[in-house]
Amino acid sequence: MSNLWKVVSIVTLIAVVFTAAAVVVTKSPVVNAQPAAADQTTTQTGITVSAQGQVQVKPDVAYINLGVQTTAESAKGAMDENSAIMAAIIDKLTSMGVDKKDIRTGYISLTPQTQPVQPNESTTPKIIGYWANNSLTVTVYDLSQLGAILDAGITAGANNINGISFGLKDNTAAQNAALQEAVKTARAKADLVARELGLKVVGVQNVQVQSYSVPGPIYVEAALPAAKGGFAGSVPVEPGQITVSASVQVTFSF
DSSP states (O other): OOHHHHHHHHHHHHHHHHHHHHHHHHHOOEEEOOTTSOOEEEOOOEEEEEEEEEEEEOOOEEEEEEEEEEEESSHHHHHHHHHHHHHHHHHHHHHTTOOGGGEEEEEEEEEEEEOOOOTTOOSOOOEEEEEEEEEEEEEESOGGGHHHHHHHHHHTTOOEEEEEEEEOSOOHHHHHHHHHHHHHHHHHHHHHHHHHTTOOOOEEEEEEEEEEEEOOOBOOGGGGGGOTTOOSSOOOOOOOOEEEEEEEEEEEEO
């Protein structure tokens, strides 16, 4: 073999060696150092799954929103009447054992009432009266008293019930239970995928957690037309159960 062919063969061999080394690095990006042993290079495969867990729990607190709307020819007249009714409602609730710290004003508004103007008229609308609106939110811990509190508020003068919502004084335990269900579901999904691919889950690369509670409000405005003189009995209110949810996104290693 001539010297020229020897040089060409040596150069080709060097190129092949460097190319092979580059492929190994690309396919084996994770290096695990272990004591008293040479570094080990491994290939890591992952799958990302999302899952949600839910638990049903009985609420232990309720929030009632009661409102009063009054009208009068003057702004002062509308507000004075409204304030007197709201004060009577608060007195009635506190006499039933509701703590004043559990009664909070929601909003107060005063709106002019104008005389209708015909489309072809260009005159400024004339104020013929005022609407006064006031609302308060009552926090109730004894849910067996919900109906009685509603009835008392309406009897004292409330003419708007804006809704009742239920919740938990402390939702930590429920959220943790929902989170456990979410993690179990995520792992089950990953195991299923791995099994179908002939693989096995060996670890976790990343976890993202988002927890939230979704209580559902109950609206009872439909009961008001029959409530001007109070209900024949306490308003029936069923708290039912609320759903507490947790969602996770987990990247598992194969």
